[in-house]
Structures are given as C-alpha cells and as structure tokens.
Amino acid sequence: MTDTYKVANLDDLELRPWRETLTGRVRHELGIEAFGVNSWVGKSPGDRVIPEHAEDQPGDHDELYAVVRGHARFEVGDDTVDAPNGTLVYVPAGPTRRTAFAEEPDTIVLAIGAARGQAYEPNNGWELWQQFHPLYEAGDYEAAVEQSRAVVEESGLPMPLYNLACCEALAGRKEDAIGHLKSAFETTDLRELAKEDTDLDSLRDEAAFQELLA
Numbered sequence: 498m499t500d501t502y503k504v505a506n507l508d509d510l511e512l513r514p515w516r517e518t519l520t521g522r523v524r525h526e527l528g529i530e531a532f533g534v535n536s537w538v539g540k541s542p543g544d545r546v547i548p549e550h551a552e553d554q555p556g557d558h559d560e561l562y563a564v565v566r567g568h569a570r571f572e573v574g575d576d577t578v579d580a581p582n583g584t585l586v587y588v589p590a591g592p593t594r595r596t597a598f599a600e601e602p603d604t605i606v607l608a609i610g611a612a613r614g615q616a617y618e619p620n621n622g623w624e625l626w627q628q629f630h631p632l633y634e635a636g637d638y639e640a641a642v643e644q645s646r647a648v649v650e651e652s653g654l655p656m657p658l659y660n661l662a663c664c665e666a667l668a669g670r671k672e673d674a675i676g677h678l679k680s681a682f683e684t685t686d687l688r689e690l691a692k693e694d695t696d697l698d699s700l701r702d703e704a705a706f707q708e709l710l711a
Contacts, residue, residue, distance in 0.1 A: 503527045507536050507565070507605055513627050516548040523607070525624045532611040533558060535624070539567070539599025546606050547571075549596035552588075558610030562586040562597065567604030571597045589613070622654030633660070638668040649677075655685035663696035675705045682709060 510521030521536040523529070539546040546569055552558050562571070564584045571578040571586050574593045578586060588595050590613065597606060611617045625648065632641035641664040649657040658681035665674035674697070681687055688710050691697055700706040 507607075510536060512538055514631060515623075515627050517545045518548050519544075520627070522624050522627070530617065532609060532617050534607065534609045536565075537597075537606045537608060539569070539602075539604040541602055542599055544599045544604075545596060546599050546604055547595065547597040547608065549594060551592050551594045552590040552610075553592045556612050556615065557590045559589045559613050560587070560595075560608060560610040562588070563607045563609070565605050565607050567602065568600040569597045569604050569606055570600050571595065622652060622657040625649070625652055625654060626657045626660050629660075633664055638664040642668055642670065642673075653680070653684075655681040655687065659687050659690075663694065666697050666699050669699065671700055671703060674700060675703065675709065678706070678709055 505523070505526055507521060507523075510523065510526060512519040512521055519538045519540065521538065523534045523536055524532075537546045547562065549572075552560060562580075562585070564580045564582055564586075566582060568582060569580040569584070571580050573586070573588055573595045578584075580586060580597070586597075626645070629641050629645040632638075632644065642661065645657070645661055645664070649661045658677045662674040662677040662681065665671075665677065678687075678691065678697075692710055697706070
C-alpha cells in the first residue's frame, strides 16, 4: 500500500536558504513527526553546510550528522573534524557550538535530532518560517506579514507566530503584533526572548505588551 510509506530523493528536494546555508526540508516533505531530520547542502567548496549554533536551551536536541555525499569539515567547539563521505558526527545537546563547511562540490549532510528522554514534538516551526525569512532579512516586513500570516495562523506554532509578531511590530502593526505574541506565549514561554528582542522595541510603551511580559 503506497500510503504506508513515502520515497524521496535528496536531489529532488527544494533547497531553501537559511542562515548562510541551503537546506532540504526532509521532515516536512515526508511528514515525519517522530524525529527531526533535514538535509544541508554545500554547492561549492568553502560553503557553510551546517549553520553555526548550539543546542543549549531546554528541549534542544542531541544531533547526529551523516555526510552522505562529498566531503565536509566540521568545527565542534575548539576542534576541527575532517569528515569525508560516510562520516558520522554526533553532538549531544549542550553549549558546544557546531558548524560545518563543504570541502567538495555538492556536499550533502543529513542532520537527525531529537530531545533526549522526550517524545518528539515538531513545535518549533523554523521549517515553516524558513520560506518567509528572506523577506525579513531584506527588511520587507509588510511582504513578510502579508505572505506568512494565513499559513502561520493556521499552523499555531509558537516560533512562526513570534516571528510574524516581530515583522508586524517592525511594520507598525502594533495591535496585530501583540495579538500574535499572546498566541505564541500560550504554548511556549518566549517572554525572556521578547524582553531583549529589539524587533519588538516599538511595543515597549504599550500597556498590552507590558502585561504580556509581566
């Protein structure tokens, strides 16, 4: 029965930019809900393949990186790891920063992750927001709001709602921004982030915003 499994080819996944990298949304395309998994591609030698980051927040993931094509160079904390095709690099959740670069053209790394001891919950929503992030980076906040609002509201995911609110605040849509922040906070406590986020500076004097942060 074809509805019991799905098949995809890494070369057929649409690549989308994310923080200096290109990613194929494996989990999203195959509808995987048991664990996080995505492909990351370096088209040319020197391209960043894995975004530099740490998994140091509550619920962040242990991560396994598998080089499935080409040759990568990982930087894990202060260490450099040579990673030809077939290499596995495991980095548990914690403050250790990690990134990777392509050493050969068309290098592909598959990243698999989940939180230790917890059932996987695909509630972060970064993959959904990814398609709108270039508009945010370009400063086209109105377009980001108009193109993302229906999709983000339907998803109900906290980080896309938060990001939408940031774009609305930057576009001067204060009431809409506060409403979407309230929705985001209902499932995930992002108040500490909001207290420091300069994207929300236009809301600082609003009583409704101050109530949300209280």
